[in-house]
Amino acid sequence: MKSIAKMSIATLPAIAVAALCAVSSAPLSAQDAPDYSTAQELGLMEGFPPPPDKQVTKANAMLTGPFNRWSYQNMRMFYPSANVPAADKVVPLSKTIDWNFEKGVEIKEPGTDASKSLADFLKETWADAIVVIRGDQIVYEKFLNGMTSDTPHQMMSATKSFGGLLGLMAVAEGKVSEDELVTQYVPELDVEDGAFAGATFGQVLNMTNSMDFTEVYDDPTSGIRTYGAVLGWTEKVDGIDYPARLYDYLATLKVDPEHPHGEIFHYQTPKTDVVNWVTNRANNASFQQALYDGIWSKIGAEGETYVLLDNNATLVAGGGLNATPYNLARFAMMMLNNGKFNGKQVVPASVVDKIAEGGSIEAFDSGPDSDDFVHKKGEWSYRAQWWVKHTPGMEAFMAIGIHGQWIYIDRAHNVAIVKQSSMPPSKDTYLDGYNLEGFYGIIRYLAGM
Numbered sequence: 271m272k273s274i275a276k277m278s279i280a281t282l283p284a285i286a287v288a289a290l291c292a293v294s295s296a297p298l299s300a301q302d303a304p305d306y307s308t309a310q311e312l313g314l315m316e317g318f319p320p321p322p323d324k325q326v327t328k329a330n331a332m333l334t335g336p337f338n339r340w341s342y343q344n345m346r347m348f349y350p351s352a353n354v355p356a357a358d359k360v361v362p363l364s365k366t367i368d369w370n371f372e373k374g375v376e377i378k379e380p381g382t383d384a385s386k387s388l389a390d391f392l393k394e395t396w397a398d399a400i401v402v403i404r405g406d407q408i409v410y411e412k413f414l415n416g417m418t419s420d421t422p423h424q425m426m427s428a429t430k431s432f433g434g435l436l437g438l439m440a441v442a443e444g445k446v447s448e449d450e451l452v453t454q455y456v457p458e459l460d461v462e463d464g465a466f467a468g469a470t471f472g473q474v475l476n477m478t479n480s481m482d483f484t485e486v487y488d489d490p491t492s493g494i495r496t497y498g499a500v501l502g503w504t505e506k507v508d509g510i511d512y513p514a515r516l517y518d519y520l521a522t523l524k525v526d527p528e529h530p531h532g533e534i535f536h537y538q539t540p541k542t543d544v545v546n547w548v549t550n551r552a553n554n555a556s557f558q559q560a561l562y563d564g565i566w567s568k569i570g571a572e573g574e575t576y577v578l579l580d581n582n583a584t585l586v587a588g589g590g591l592n593a594t595p596y597n598l599a600r601f602a603m604m605m606l607n608n609g610k611f612n613g614k615q616v617v618p619a620s621v622v623d624k625i626a627e628g629g630s631i632e633a634f635d636s637g638p639d640s641d642d643f644v645h646k647k648g649e650w651s652y653r654a655q656w657w658v659k660h661t662p663g664m665e666a667f668m669a670i671g672i673h674g675q676w677i678y679i680d681r682a683h684n685v686a687i688v689k690q691s692s693m694p695p696s697k698d699t700y701l702d703g704y705n706l707e708g709f710y711g712i713i714r715y716l717a718g719m
Contacts, residue, residue, distance in 0.1 A: 304694075306393050308415040309340035332503050333487060335396075335694025338673060339415055342398065342424040342692045345592050346576055349503065350583060354558045354566055354575040361570025361612045363596060363603075366407040377711035380643075380703035391708045395674055395701060396693040398423060399595040403603050403686040404716055413595070415692065420573040422592040423690040426671030429577075429591035430542040434655025436560050437475050437549045438621045445552040448472030452479075455548045458521055465523040466544055469531045474544050475654050476535065476629045480525040483538045487672070487696040497540055497588075502581035516584045520544060534637035535630070535652050539588040542655060546587035557585045568616045569600040589671065595688055598677060602686035605679050626667050626681060628658030644702045664710060672696040678709050683717050 309315070313324050314337065320326075328348045331341035341348065368374075375388040392400065398417040402410040413419065440446045446455065448471050453460040460467050469479035486492035490507050498504035500512050500519045513519040520540055525531075546557055553560050558577050566575065575597055578590035593601075600611065609617035628651035634640055635647045649661045658667045669677040674691025687709050693701055713719070 304394070305336065306396065307336070307339075309336075310416060312336055312339060314340040328503075329505060332498070333673075333696055335673075335692070338424075338692045338694070339396070342673070342690075343415075343417065343421050345422075345424045345578060350579040350581070351576040351590075351592070352556075352558050352579055352583075352585065354562050354571075354577060356572050356575070357567045357570045359570060360572040361600065363599060364407050365411075366404075366409055367411075368409045371402070371410040371715070375711050375715045378707045380700055380707055388708075388711075391704070391711070395689075395704055395708065396691045397674070397689060398692055399688070399690045401595050401599040401602075401688040402712055402716075403599060403606060403688075405684050406603060406607065408599060409716070410712075411595070417595070417690070419596045420594045422574050422576060422594050423675075424671075424673075425591045425593060425598075425669075425675045425690070426589045426673060427539065427542075428669035428671035428675045428677055429587060429589050430539075430655040431669030431677070432561060432565075432591060433542050433546045433549065433557060433587040434475060434653075435617065435621070435625070436553075436557065436564065437471070437545050438624060438654045439564055439617060440549050440552045441471075442618045442621050446471055446548060448475060452544060452548060455551050456544070458517065459544065461521055463524050464521065465525050465540075466520070467525075471545075471548055473532050474541050474548075476633075477537055477541050477652055477655075478533070478535050478630070478633050479531045479541065480529045480533070481536065481538050481541065482524045482526045483540065485538060494539060500580070501586055503578075503586075515582050516543060516580050516586070517547070520547070533633065535633045535639060536637045537639050537652070542588040543586070545655065546585070557587055565601065565604075565616060566597070568614060569597075569604055569611045571597045571600060573597070595690060598688045598690075599686075602677050602679060602688050605677075606681060606684065606686040608681075625653050625656045626658070626665075626679075627653070628660060628667070629653040631660065641699065643699050644706065664713070666709075674701065674705065676705060676709075680709075680713055683713050685713050685716055687712060 315326050326337045326341050330337040331348045372388050377386040377391045379386050398415045399413050401408055441448055450471055452466045452469050452471055452474055465481035473479040483493035485494045495504055499506045506512055573594055575593050577585050579585055604611035604616050608619045609615055609622045631651045634651045639645055640647050651658045656667045657670055665682055666678055666680040673696055674693040676689040678687040
């Protein structure tokens with residue numbers, strides 16, 4: 271049997287390597303005509319039973335369009351989950367709706383001089399919900415594809431940013447140090463040539479520890495798909511010997527022999543699960559408990575929030591959060607206002623400042639995640655599981671998840687944006703650029719630029 275610990279980019283099929291190295295940057299209109307139909311228009315999950323071609327299943331719910339148009343609002347129907355309780359006392363959100371917003375916002379289509387309307391932008395990025403915050407007020411909101419303000423929606427890798435925030439909060443409380451080795455807290459990872467042996471907590475937090483792992487979603491033998499199979503979220507491939515548990519799997523991951531710890535930034539999902547493992551032990555509490563105690567209970571969160579679990583009831587910190595637009599708006603408003611919400615300090619301002627300052631631009635540019643289209647050299651870094659943009663005049667930090675999940679914080683312009691989507695492709699350079707241009711257009715309008 272093939273050992274998953276030995277797999278690297280060299281073992282992948284040529285088509286997977288091509289997918290890794292060349293993500294589309296062309297407008298989707300120049301490719302196959304995209305279908306922007308809602309789940310209802312597509313007839314997904316309608317009928318008793320639904321027709322086979324309209325049936326959402328565990329096999330197609332996580333990563334497959336157009337089935338994700340329905341599944342991202344119903345994830346706990348397919349996967350084990352755990353609740354994050356609502357606050358004892360709900361804090362209502364304040365609104366000052368700008369009724370000229372939709373007419374006033376102009377968005378540049380990436381790579382062209384064309385101007386798009388906000389309505390075009392939302393349709394062409396398969397938006398399910400958007401909430402725009404200025405200061406402590408919601409100034410615009412839109413719910414599409416059957417979404418409501420209190421519908422939980424899959425946040426994919428935006429979950430990582432919550433795990434990173436909880437890790438930095440534990441550091442601020444003196445429970446863990448970024449300079450200490452991960453294995454001081456998790457000795458189970460002290461294995462020969464292990465991806466986490468010899469790495470500091472700060473390096474794993476910033477994804478600069480060395481790891482041989484591929485994040486190719488459309489190849490069933492890639493690292494990320496093997497990870498999904500271990501979780502029980504995606505199908506297993508014959509001939510691969512899978513560990514029974516997530517924690518067992520993390521110990522099989524090896525260093526990248528081409529790079530020492532700390533040299534380059536390389537975005538790799540299992541690193542977040544190690545951040546969460548360390549933070550769990552530092553807090554003596556689960557992710558969901560720490561999220562409730564440290565944030566949800568203090569921002570007056572309401573309604574349903576949940577996190578996805580693997581087949582062993584282990585939380586998946588790399589992409590398991592499902593949250594409502596309004597609870598995410600409360601969270602984004604708090605981060606925008608230097609950790610304060612409803613007059614109370616929820617997250618230390620120093621923690622928010624650390625995230626906003628970013629990580630090493632040099633490490634980011636030296637790794638495989640910089641490009642000439644979206645993550646331009648010299649303009650990006652990664653800090654504590656947050657993407658940080660250093661573009662002069664448009665600095666921001668953000669949580670990003672595949673298929674179009676965003677929490678975008680621009681403190682200089684006093685604007686935060688929550689956007690939840692069900693894009694068919696998991697990763698697409700053009701769509702990433704389009705989403706960013708959408709946020710820039712919103713900020714320009716609000717700032718009168």
